[in-house]
Amino acid sequence: MRQVHDQLPVPFVTIDRKFYILEYTPEASELLNLNPSFLESVDQDSHDKVIKWVNPDAGKVNIEIxxxxxxxxxxxxxxxxxxxDLQAEVIMMPKYEANNHVSGMLEKLQKRLNDTNFELLEEKDKLEAAVDQNNRLSAPYIRLTTDTALIPLFGDLDERKLFAIKDQVLEEAHHYNHDRILFDFTGVGAFNPESLHLLRDIFKSLFYMGKEVVIIGIKPDQARKLNEMSIQMNLKYMHSLQKAIEKYCS
Incomplete structure (x- = not known):
């Protein structure tokens, strides 16, 4: 095995049929710890591939190992x-540059994805804030008199909407110190058992604050769901908002 300098300036070896290295360039020596047998520098997983394709019968080949x-x-x-039939010239081209290029592309793609994810997260936060604001607006706190306030409810009462209005209702009831809070259910659609628990928490908090809770415009199916709650907290019911205003605001 001898080193040659008059070949291509790339990792290059000349081997025989049994894979013994006959000649090699300095670049090949830098790339590999050269051993007498070329196969000793081939990773074990690629041995069979080299034996299959690097032979005179296969002729000129290009393989990845x-x-x-x-x-x-x-x-x-x-x-x-x-x-x-006795000697082959072998050029070895490391795929470092190709891998680096691919890695660079992947890094750029990852950065773009991260930027996109951040933008989507910002938009998601804005959307959630808008939904929460819309939910709060669906239960405005309206001062009717010095001792009576009205909270008209609109749409389906889901957990998110009730979470959004709960603190607002309690804070304003405390701030304005109304004795009586009218909840108008005329514009309410459906609500599920989880929503019922949150409603109970709101009414119970107002009850403990010494507020009288009056429920207006309740539908029969909603009344059945609220029946047990009304027994526990002595909730009052009225058929229409007009009747309630005549009674409490005249």
Whole structure:
């Protein structure tokens, strides 16, 4: 095995049919810890591939294999050309640059995805804030008199909407110190058991604050769901908002 300098300035070796290295360039020596047998520098997983394709019968081939230098394993494009039945010229082109290029592209793509995700997160936060604001507006706190306030409710009462209005209702009831809070259910659609629990929490908090809770415009199916709650907290019911205003605001 001898080093030559008059070949291509790339990792290059000449091997025989049994894979013994006959000649090598300095670049090949830098790339690999050269051993007498070329196969000793080929990673074990690629041995069968090299044996299958690097032979005179296969002729000129280009294959991708793993090679190693000490503990480092790297990908190689192997270009093989048989000069005759006894010797082959082998060029080894590491795929570092290609891998670096792909890695660079992946890093750029990841950055774009991160930027996009951040933008989507910002938009999601804005949308959630808008939904919460809309939910709060669906239960405005209206001062009717010095001791009576009205909270008209609109739409389906889901958990998110009730979470959004709960603090607002309690804070304003405390701030304005109304004795009586009228909840108008005329514009309310459906509400589920989870929503019922949140309604109970709101009414119970007002009850503990010493407020009288009056429920207006309740539908029969809603009344059945609220029946047990009304027994526990002595909730009052009225058929229409007009009747309630006549009674409490005249």
């Amino acid at each position: 793993n090679m190693h230098k000490e503990s480092e394993v790297f990908l190689i494009d192997l270009y093989v050309h048989w000069k005759n």
